[in-house]
Amino acid sequence: MPDRTVALGHKIFLDPRLSADGKTSCSTCHIPGSAFSDANPVAIGHHGLAGTRNTPSLTATLASGRTTFFWDGRRDKLEDAVMDPFSNPVEMGLHDRTAVASKVTSLNDYSGWIASNEPAEQVDRKISAALASYLRGLPLAPTRFERFTRGDDTAIDEREKLGMQLFAGKGQCGACHKLSDARLTDDLFHRSGVSMDDIANALPSLTQGVLERNLSGTSLGDRVATHTNEAQLGHFMVSHKVADLETFATPSLREVRLTAPYMHDGSVRTLDDAVDREVYYRGLDTGYPIGLTAQERGDLKAFLGTL
Numbered sequence: 001m002p003d004r005t006v007a008l009g010h011k012i013f014l015d016p017r018l019s020a021d022g023k024t025s026c027s028t029c030h031i032p033g034s035a036f037s038d039a040n041p042v043a044i045g046h047h048g049l050a051g052t053r054n055t056p057s058l059t060a061t062l063a064s065g066r067t068t069f070f071w072d073g074r075r076d077k078l079e080d081a082v083m084d085p086f087s088n089p090v091e092m093g094l095h096d097r098t099a100v101a102s103k104v105t106s107l108n109d110y111s112g113w114i115a116s117n118e119p120a121e122q123v124d125r126k127i128s129a130a131l132a133s134y135l136r137g138l139p140l141a142p143t144r145f146e147r148f149t150r151g152d153d154t155a156i157d158e159r160e161k162l163g164m165q166l167f168a169g170k171g172q173c174g175a176c177h178k179l180s181d182a183r184l185t186d187d188l189f190h191r192s193g194v195s196m197d198d199i200a201n202a203l204p205s206l207t208q209g210v211l212e213r214n215l216s217g218t219s220l221g222d223r224v225a226t227h228t229n230e231a232q233l234g235h236f237m238v239s240h241k242v243a244d245l246e247t248f249a250t251p252s253l254r255e256v257r258l259t260a261p262y263m264h265d266g267s268v269r270t271l272d273d274a275v276d277r278e279v280y281y282r283g284l285d286t287g288y289p290i291g292l293t294a295q296e297r298g299d300l301k302a303f304l305g306t307l
């Protein structure tokens, strides 16, 4: 991609004028200095409106050639995923997707990229391509763990090495958070165990409603961001398969030390708590408790700090 396209993507990413209150940009929630995430449990969009899900980090967005985006996997192309926030009712709140193209066309400082008489569909394509190339091109400085795997034995210390062995072995974390992947994920959906109790009684009517409405893409995103209970149904919202109820995409663990709070609903405040929760729940899920001593948990947490 030419640098000009990336520069346009960068400019749009930072531009609060493309929102309903003129104050909310992509970077309001995806803060460049915080691994492109923020410190809120759930996203806070235009006019202070709260969504239902935790803002994921965007580093290494495409490092693994992935085909599912969002916690529930409702988009399969980055070019589509980057356009949804503009018209999401609790994110940037524009009336619809076409409003983005007309706003950008009307702003003088975009004239280097977009002519005032350019057809709206063409402008729309330019914006989506520019945002996608900007995110794809984000620089990926090697993490300490990556320096270690590339032969720098001093990049991680002895305790962190013990933690790495637990992560790959006894802790079974590597089964889903793949150490060979830049984002440390398998890009698959797994039962989460987070917040399940909240919706247990309502499941029959919730799932029935989802099947009847049969939404996808942008309209599904709008619905999920404004209905807390349905947001807990996870990949079921997309596949409509009972087996996918309450499953969520394995999140990236790259720079996980910077992305608190954790989990799809941001309900877990610290990394220590997230690790304790995962050790407990993953054992519960498979029926084989993962027995780790306090010392071993400490080692595991130390290792996560190198990712």
Ligand code: HEC
Pocket: 013, 024, 025, 026, 027, 028, 029, 030, 042, 043, 044, 045, 046, 051, 053, 054, 055, 056, 057, 058, 061, 068, 069, 070, 071, 072, 081, 082, 083, 085, 086, 090, 091, 092, 131, 224
């Ligand atoms: C109000 C906060 C907020 C704003 C503003 C926002 N996002 Fe997000 N972003 C989120 C949340 C929350 C999610 C997860 C939503 C879900 O999974 O249902 C997300 C998910 C994403 C994803 C998918 C990431 C993944 O790993 O699956 C991409 C890509 C993305 N946003 C790009 C953007 C772009 C580009 C903009 C600006 C046009 C933007 N976001 C504006 C909060 C925000």
Ligand code: HEC
Pocket: 167, 171, 172, 173, 174, 175, 176, 177, 189, 190, 191, 192, 193, 194, 248, 249, 250, 251, 252, 253, 256, 259, 261, 262, 263, 264, 265, 271, 274, 275, 278, 279, 282, 300
């Ligand atoms: C069966 C697959 C699977 C295994 C095994 C697994 N995880 Fe996870 N992990 C997930 C999924 C899915 C989530 C998101 C759950 C949610 O948000 O509801 C997650 C979330 C996390 C988070 C929070 C990340 C964030 O940004 O919100 C951390 C930290 C984490 N896991 C660490 C671990 C550790 C440590 C282990 C080993 C003890 C482990 N996981 C084992 C699938 C797995």
